[in-house]
Every structure is written in C-alpha cells, then in structure tokens.
Amino acid sequence: MKFYEEKELLVLADEAISFGAIDAGVKGVFGYPGTPSTEAFEGAEKIIHALNDGRIAHWAANEKCAYEMALGCSYAGGRALVTMKHVGLNVAMDPLVNSALTGIKGGLVLFVADDPSMHSSQNEQDSRCLADFASLVTLEPSTHQETYEFTIKAFELSEKLRLPVFLRLTTRLAHSRGIVKRVESLPVINLGRPSRIETHNWVLVPGYARERYNYLRQILPVLERAVESYNTLTFGSNRIGVVVAGMGRAYFDQLCRQNEVVRTFTRLDVKAYPLNHEFIEKMCAFCDVIYIFEEDYPYIEDMFIARKKSARIHGRRDKTIPISGELTPAKLRKTLNIECPEITHKIEVELPARPPRLCDGCGHADSFKAIKEAFLKMDIADFRVFGDIGCYTLGYEKPHECIHSTVAMGASVGMTFGAALAGMTPSVGVIGDSTFFHSGINSLLSYATAKVNANLIIFDNGTTGMTGQQRTIFGNDIVKAIEGLGIPKEQIHSMIPLPKYHDENVKKLMEVFKAERPDVIIFKRECVQAAKNRRSATK
Amino acid sequence: MDNVNISKPFSVIIAGVGGQGIVTLSQLVMSAAWKSGYYAIQSEVHGMSQRGGSVNAQILFDKFPVTSPTVLEGTAKLLIGMEPLESLRYFNLLEKNVSVICSSSPVRNMPIYPNVDRLLAEIKKIEDSLIVDTDKISEELGSKGAGNIVLLGAASKKLPFTNEIWYQTIKERFASKEQSIIDKNIEAFNYGRKL
Numbered sequence: 001m002k003f004y005e006e007k008e009l010l011v012l013a014d015e016a017i018s019f020g021a022i023d024a025g026v027k028g029v030f031g032y033p034g035t036p037s038t039e040a041f042e043g044a045e046k047i048i049h050a051l052n053d054g055r056i057a058h059w060a061a062n063e064k065c066a067y068e069m070a071l072g073c074s075y076a077g078g079r080a081l082v083t084m085k086h087v088g089l090n091v092a093m094d095p096l097v098n099s100a101l102t103g104i105k106g107g108l109v110l111f112v113a114d115d116p117s118m119h120s121s122q123n124e125q126d127s128r129c130l131a132d133f134a135s136l137v138t139l140e141p142s143t144h145q146e147t148y149e150f151t152i153k154a155f156e157l158s159e160k161l162r163l164p165v166f167l168r169l170t171t172r173l174a175h176s177r178g179i180v181k182r183v184e185s186l187p188v189i190n191l192g193r194p195s196r197i198e199t200h201n202w203v204l205v206p207g208y209a210r211e212r213y214n215y216l217r218q219i220l221p222v223l224e225r226a227v228e229s230y231n232t233l234t235f236g237s238n239r240i241g242v243v244v245a246g247m248g249r250a251y252f253d254q255l256c257r258q259n260e261v262v263r264t265f266t267r268l269d270v271k272a273y274p275l276n277h278e279f280i281e282k283m284c285a286f287c288d289v290i291y292i293f294e295e296d297y298p299y300i301e302d303m304f305i306a307r308k309k310s311a312r313i314h315g316r317r318d319k320t321i322p323i324s325g326e327l328t329p330a331k332l333r334k335t336l337n338i339e340c341p342e343i344t345h346k347i348e349v350e351l352p353a354r355p356p357r358l359c360d361g362c363g364h365a366d367s368f369k370a371i372k373e374a375f376l377k378m379d380i381a382d383f384r385v386f387g388d389i390g391c392y393t394l395g396y397e398k399p400h401e402c403i404h405s406t407v408a409m410g411a412s413v414g415m416t417f418g419a420a421l422a423g424m425t426p427s428v429g430v431i432g433d434s435t436f437f438h439s440g441i442n443s444l445l446s447y448a449t450a451k452v453n454a455n456l457i458i459f460d461n462g463t464t465g466m467t468g469q470q471r472t473i474f475g476n477d478i479v480k481a482i483e484g485l486g487i488p489k490e491q492i493h494s495m496i497p498l499p500k501y502h503d504e505n506v507k508k509l510m511e512v513f514k515a516e517r518p519d520v521i522i523f524k525r526e527c528v529q530a531a532k533n534r535r536s537a538t539k
Numbered sequence: 540m541d542n543v544n545i546s547k548p549f550s551v552i553i554a555g556v557g558g559q560g561i562v563t564l565s566q567l568v569m570s571a572a573w574k575s576g577y578y579a580i581q582s583e584v585h586g587m588s589q590r591g592g593s594v595n596a597q598i599l600f601d602k603f604p605v606t607s608p609t610v611l612e613g614t615a616k617l618l619i620g621m622e623p624l625e626s627l628r629y630f631n632l633l634e635k636n637v638s639v640i641c642s643s644s645p646v647r648n649m650p651i652y653p654n655v656d657r658l659l660a661e662i663k664k665i666e667d668s669l670i671v672d673t674d675k676i677s678e679e680l681g682s683k684g685a686g687n688i689v690l691l692g693a694a695s696k697k698l699p700f701t702n703e704i705w706y707q708t709i710k711e712r713f714a715s716k717e718q719s720i721i722d723k724n725i726e727a728f729n730y731g732r733k734l
Contacts, residue, residue: 177582251609254605257547329607329609333611349658351628351653354556354648354649355649398650
C-alpha cells in the first residue's frame with residue numbers, strides 16, 4: 001500500500017493537517033516555512049506529488065503572498081489550505097483581515113502554529129487574538145485525531161460561513177506524533193467562481209466595504225452559534241471548575257486518568273472560538289473557583305474575569321500560572337495542588353548548556369569572519385551589524401559575535417537604511433537569501449537612488465536552511481534581481497565566502513564600507529546541509 | 540513481560556544532540572509500541588535543534604488513550620542516552636526505578652566539555668544502568684550508524700514488545716534501503732539485545 005493510501009497513520013499533528021486537507025478535497029496548499037508549522041505544508045506537498053492529480057502545493061515568498069494565493073485559489077472555487085507560524089501571521093494580516101470582508105468561495109483554512117515558550121521564535125503571540133481581531137472563527141484541537149477531523153470540518157465551516165477559518169495548534173501538539181484514523185477521501189472540489197452579483201463583495205472601496213463590514217459585525221452571533229457544539233460544559237459533583245483548551249485540555253485529560261478527584265470537577269472544554277458567553281455565565285454561576293488552562297495569552301481567562309460575579313478565577317492573571325511559557329503537566333498539578341512525583345535522581349556535576357551552532361564548514365562562518373576583520377582593520381572596534389532571521393542569527397554568539405539585532409523577517413534591510421539616514425556610517429546589515437525575498441527586498445528599493453552609506457550583505461545559500469532546506473522561491477541569479485531594482489552594477493559585489501578568498505574578501509569589504517554610497521554584497525555559497533541532501537539524492 | 544502500570548503511561552526519554560538520529564530512534568520505539576497494540580504519543584523538538592544543540596524525544600504509551608506528549612518530572616521508566624552529557628540533562632524526568640542505556644561516546648561540539656569519566660560515574664549511580672561503547676561497537680560492526688541501533692537493542696529488553704515486532708519495525712523503517720542495510724541494522728539490534 002502506498003503511504004497516502006494508509007487508513008491508519010502514525011504522524012505529526014502537522015501532518016494530520018496535511019492528510020485532513022487532502023481528504024477534504026483541497027485544491028491548493030500554500031505557505032511559508034516556519035517552525036513549528038512547516039511539516040503541514042511539506043506533508044501535503046509529498047502527497048500531492050505522489051497523487052499527481054492536478055492539486056497544487058506552492059511555497060510562497062512570504063506569508064502574505066501565500067495567503068493571497070490561497071484566497072485566489074478559493075476565488076477560483078477550490079478549497080485552499082495556507083500554513084504559517086504565528087509571527088508569519090503578522091505578515092499576512094493585511095489580506096487576512098480584509099478577506100473577512102470579501103468572504104471566500106472555496107473553503108479557506110488558515111493553519112497557524114503558535115510557539116509558547118519560544119522554542120524557535122522571537123515571541124509568544126497568541127493567534128486567537130488575531131482571529132478575534134479579524135472577526136473569524138478558530139478551531140483548536142488537542143489530539144492528533146481531532147487535528148485531522150477539525151481540518152476537514154474547518155473547510156466545511158468555511159464554506160458554510162463563507163469566511164476563512166483558523167486552525168490553531170501549539171508546538172507540543174504540532175511536533176508530536178500520534179495516531180490518526182482517516183475517513184473516506186473526498187474528490188477535489190470546485191465550487192466555481194463568485195457569481196456576477198457577488199463580485200462587488202470583493203471590491204473593498206468604501207461604498208461596498210461599509211456594507212461588508214456591517215454585515216461581518218452583525219453576524220458575530222452567527223459565528224458563535226456555528227461553533228457552539230464544539231464547546232462542552234460538563235457539570236461535575238464539584239464546585240471547582242476547570243476551563244481547558246489545546247494542550248491544557250490534553251494535559252488535563254491525562255491527569256484525569258491518574259487522579260480521581262479532578263474527574264469530579266465541572267469542566268468547560270473549549271475547542272472553538274468565539275466562545276459563547278452563556279457558557280461562561282453558567283459556569284461562573286455554578287462554580288466557586290475556576291482554573292483556566294490555555295496556551296499563550298490569558299484569552300479565555302479575560303473573558304471569565306469580565307463575567308465572573310463571585311467566582312474566583314485562577315490562571316495567568318493572578319500569577320497562579322506564570323504569565324509566559326508553555327503549560328506542562330507539572331504546572332497543572334502545582335496549580336491544582338496535586339502532588340508531583342519526587343525527583344529522586346539528583347546529579348552532582350555541572351551541565352554546561354549546548355547551544356545550537358553553525359554547521360561545520362558553513363559559509364556563514366567565513367562570511368562573519370571576513371566582516372568582522374574588515375571592521376577591525378578599519379579601526380572600528382565597537383562595530384554594529386543589523387542581523388535578521390535564519391541560521392546566521394547564530395552570528396550573535398561566540399566565536400562570531402558579528403550581528404547585533406534580530407527583530408523580524410527582513411528587518412535588517414530597513415534598519416540598515418534607517419540608521420544610515422540617521423548618520424551611522426558605514427551602516428551594515430546581514431540577511432539570508434530566503435529572508436531577503438520574504439520581505440527584505442521591499443526596503444532595498446529605497447537604496448537605489450539614495451546617497452547614504454548603507455551596506456546590505458546577502459548570504460545567498462539558495463535555501464531556507466533553518467527550517468529544513470526548502471528551496472528559495474527565487475531562481476539562481478540574485479545579482480540580476482538586484483540590478484533590476486535599480487541598484488547600479490558597480491554597487492553590487494559578488495564574493496565567495498571560502499577560506500582561500502578570505503584576504504581578498506576583507507579587502508573588498510573595507511573598500512565597500514568606506515564608500516559613501518549604498519552597496520549590496522552577495523556572499524554566495526551552498527548550504528552544507530543542502531549540499532549533503534543533494535548528494536544523497538543523486539546517489 | 541508486562542510492566543505497563545495501569546495508572547500511568549510508560550514513558551521513554553531519548554536524549555542526544557541534533558544530527559545524532561534521535562528522531563529516527565524515537566520513531567522506531569513509537570512504531571513498535573503502536574504495532575504492539577498500545578496507544579502511543581511521541582514528542583520531538585525541531586527548529587534550533589537542527590544546529591547541533593540539545594535534543595530530546597519523549598514517547599509515552601499505554602493501554603488507554605494517551606493525550607499528553609510531555610513526560611512529567613520523576614516518571615520516565617527508560618532513558619536512552621546517545622551521549623553522556625545529554626543523558627544527564629534529563630535526570631529530573633526519571634522515576635526512582637528507571638533503566639538507563641547510555642552511550643559512552645561524547646559529542647564535543649562545545650567550548651568546554653566536562654570530564655567524561657565524571658559524567659559516566661554520575662550515570663552509573665543509577666542501579667539499572669548500562670554504558671555502551673557505541674564507537675567501538677560501530678567499528679566492530681563496520682557501520683558508522685550502528686551505535687544507535689545497538690542502544691535500541693539494549694533498551695528493547697526494558698520494553699514490553701516482542702522481537703518479531705522489533706524486526707518488523709526495523710524492516711519497515713529501512714524498507715527503501717538495500718537489503719544489506721536492513722540486515723546490518725538487525726545485526727546491530729541483536730548485538731545490543733545481548734549486552
């Protein structure tokens with residue numbers, strides 16, 4: 001049996017989404033890599049390649065592009081899945097918020113993976129708040145089977161409500177492997193384009209947009225009712241209540257297996273938003289104390305605090321649970337005053353941390369060495385380099401110590417330019433090729449005609465290394481692309497970051513840094529991991 | 540061998556460094572649990588871990604549905620350590636009567652690596668511990684990657700799955716490879732099983 005025909009699967013929850021989308025008859029899958037969301041796209045891509053039945057899997061240049069492609073696919077009548085991580089959603093917010101006004105044709109499901117405890121992210125933002133902000137519905141599973149089933153239901157819900165639907169996972173579920181039983185796979189669905197009468201919904205000029213906006217705000221009760229059946233309030237014999245969502249629900253269910261008392265609690269299981277206020281009011285009327293276990297922000301908790309009457313609400317706001325960081329089985333126990341098992345094996349040696357590092361033979365290390373030396377030879381000891389997001393973020397650490405900021409995808413390009421305008425000279429930034437095409441390229445347009453000493457260094461390794469070597473959306477000739485933006489040829493410099501060219505590269509960098517004009521330097525060398533994969537694939 | 544406690548899942552920790560093959564090993568344990576009819580769940584850490592940092596995988600299986608992919612401190616019954624320092628990093632997760640199978644070969648991709656003998660002495664404080672010289676055995680078996688499967692073979696004695704299930708799991712995992720690679724892995728597994 002082929003892997004995509006198996007009826008029972010042992011998969012990551014991310015991949016449960018891949019299979020859910022395929023079984024829902026998805027036409028197009030779009031996304032931008034970002035831990036812990038990447039495998040949802042990759043899983044679907046693998047099946048789509050194997051099926052070869054006209055479906056599409058397309059990595060876009062960034063999350064906004066991916067979202068817009070999904071919206072286009074939906075407009076054409078096909079079901080569309082778009083995948084990204086939580087911070088990627090910020091990039092996609094513009095089309096996302098407005099697509100709540102245009103509505104959709106083919107079901108549109110947005111899978112967003114949040115990363116509490118920031119295992120591989122720069123913040124802990126909660127996508128439920130952004131779904132709320134856009135007035136959209138969110139489904140939040142807590143097991144692998146639910147993840148699969150909710151993916152299929154999300155497409156149905158999207159078409160029923162004619163709105164995009166969020167599917168929210170957090171790291172622990174996204175990156176855990178569990179069992180999924182599949183249902184019968186649907187054929188690829190085509191609902192056709194929006195009708196002639198509907199077309200003005202898609203033109204958000206004020207006259208039509210006001211109408212659409214009013215409609216969206218008016219249907220909020222409809223959205224609540226549409227997902228009401230996902231959420232369940234179970235009265236227990238106990239006036240202690242728990243509200244559980246996502247991993248909070250997974251950990252609480254596990255705890256129920258081992259502890260009889262918690263089984264008697266009154267519980268509200270939240271699997272979908274917006275949460276109907278009636279649940280909250282009923283629970284607050286019955287319970288004296290309510291504990292809230294949800295990942296990231298105290299989102300449900302704040303709704304309870306607003307309507308609590310005499311019930312005492314314990315969660316992140318009153319510091320019963322730390323305000324940041326993911327939930328753990330131990331945190332649930334501590335909150336509920338349940339004893340944790342004794343830790344018997346204490347160790348008497350100190351364990352130094354093992355920080356992640358650049359791979360042996362990575363070109364980034366040679367690039368950093370050259371940049372640092374160029375600054376030092378120019379007698380700039382306290383030099384500053386704007387960094388970006390990718391493997392090269394590790395350039396902040398020893399032994400490189402060569403970048404000094406990491407803010408958002410593409411931020412180095414704008415920050416380098418802004419600092420140059422403010423008088424920093426030379427102003428230097430470092431960015432990888434995938435991140436450059438993600439959202440750095442827009443800021444580079446400002447360099448073309450400027451007269452400031454802004455120097456952008458692009459580490460071109462032809463891949464998105466950090467997330468597992470996805471191909472960069474752009475082809476090979478990055479120099480031509482930059483020329484095309486209007487940067488004069490003599491201000492574009494290609495170098496190869498190999499030890500044998502080190503002295504030459506340092507000399508060239510010094511010349512460039514000294515020149516009071518914008519320059520773009522391209523350090524081109526293949527990612528060592530990508531090279532390894534390429535060699536084993538051609539074996 | 541039926542040492543799955545009715546009141547809590549059987550928890551396994553696999554510890555090591557990014558690139559050592561932790562995910563593969565944990566998938567083998569997970570598959571074997573699944574094939575043996577258990578409910579199973581396994582968590583793994585991706586992302587920064589690809590860059591040679593600390594990595595751990597956790598597998599929980601039970602006769603009843605398991606919903607938590609995360610092991611509670613003080614409850615892991617088995618630790619498979621692919622590297623001494625990383626094995627010690629998760630000692631807070633281990634229960635009193637834990638079994639530990641650990642490689643003695645350090646991965647020194649860091650500025651200062653502690654004294655290996657001290658680390659191993661610390662691991663040996665666990666009554667049911669077995670230190671395996673995976674470098675030496677890999678050389679003996681003539682295969683660089685054999686060490687992991689040898690560890691798995693040694694660990695398999697602590698897990699309630701039959702040899703048939705293990706062989707089937709290994710064969711399926713390496714099905715896309717040549718027969719000689721499957722044979723080598725079975726040989727490494729049997730070697731570990733005898734330790």
